[in-house]
Amino acid sequence: MTVRRAPTATPLPPSRGTLHGVGVGPGAPDLMTLRAARLIGAAEVIAYPTLAGGESFARAIAAELIPEGVTEVAMDVPMTVERGPAQAAYDTGAAEIAAHLDAGRDVVCLCEGDPFFYGSFMYLFARLSAHYDVEVVPGVTSVTACAARARMPLAARNERLTVLPGPLPANELRARIDGAESVVVMKVGRHLAKIRDVIADLGLLEAAIYVERATLGDERVTPLAEAPEKAPYFSMILITKGADPWL
């Protein structure tokens, strides 16, 4: 008679969770990807940045899909020019996320637009990707969302596209816009007057469209010449100097 022996009980190492950096798109909830929606709908722990202890735009986009009773990690990231306070906020957030991953829980980190395109997720990625499984789920960026809403094709065939952050100094913006074909200026906000002056000086005012809060209910799309005096952070200027897209 053969005795079947159970295998020796060697304790498995506790299985660690995966961190998902999930782009939730530009604003309209249905511009989220199917993969993002599935991950958020099944999440046990979600993380997101908040501004000044208050709102999280990323969480607001995903709100309808977030399950009841989920654990939330809110990272309060100050918008200061000095980087120290933001670094500290990401250190704290990364530690809190790591604790969940160590306990075997997956964490879904919500990111406006795309995680690797001017997204705060890259600071968490830098802190955690060497030690944990991290998956990045790309999202629709505000760049193509604004182009869609402005009805302005961005780039065709062999055209070049340049993406510039609005906080750059005027002389650098001038040089970069002058040498470019299609241009996207991100993060316009309080830099609007400076950027508009540069574009007007270059004789490009008529080629420029201003878009704020693209794809949301209070979206605004207007020629740059008619843009408001005060622009929110989520605003953008598009310039195309390319050829007629008929061809």
Place this chain on the structure above:
Amino acid sequence: MTVRRAPTATPLPPSRGTLHGVGVGPGAPDLMTLRAARLIGAAEVIAYPTLAGGESFARAIAAELIPEGVTEVAMDVPMTVERGPAQAAYDTGAAEIAAHLDAGRDVVCLCEGDPFFYGSFMYLFARLSAHYDVEVVPGVTSVTACAARARMPLAARNERLTVLPGPLPANELRARIDGAESVVVMKVGRHLAKIRDVIADLGLLEAAIYVERATLGDERVTPLAEAPEKAPYFSMILITKGADPWL
């Protein structure tokens, strides 16, 4: 007694359909947006470009969602340097789509990535948007999909991003890459050797990653120095010279 009179029968103009230019994302079907999936799933007529009478990558991405019995408009767009044959293909496709719109049928045009980002949809938009309702649904571009798969954050804070098509001449590529921070070279394909030489000459080979067919089953991600000799059309090179994203 009051006689209720039916209002005079003034024939309504036949209501025209809407053309939806729908980005289906970079390749993995679940990187399509919820809006794209809804429109495709409810479509009566779908349109898409095909290569040399054969495959349509956009249709393949959406295949699982396309309803039975849908009417399909395949536009066979030749990939020639001379533009005349492609123009003729878009003329024919636009006329066929217009006939459906005139008959009151909505048309969903499938576009790889995003319709306004190096997408063929802009040629249909140029031909039809003055006469018909056209809605553009932005999609995840291959740029952020490749960055996600290469685990390479593209741009943070005040960094600039330049997108260059691979068919540009070597001297223009050299000048544009030299003056840039983060760089994406699209449509690498048969231009791989030329682009690699330029990047090597600039001493940037170690900062460059090669990605082909991002997010698909046969995806390939490798340092540019180890890229294959032959690259497919859907391949891309990413270069980041930006600062440590830890900060």
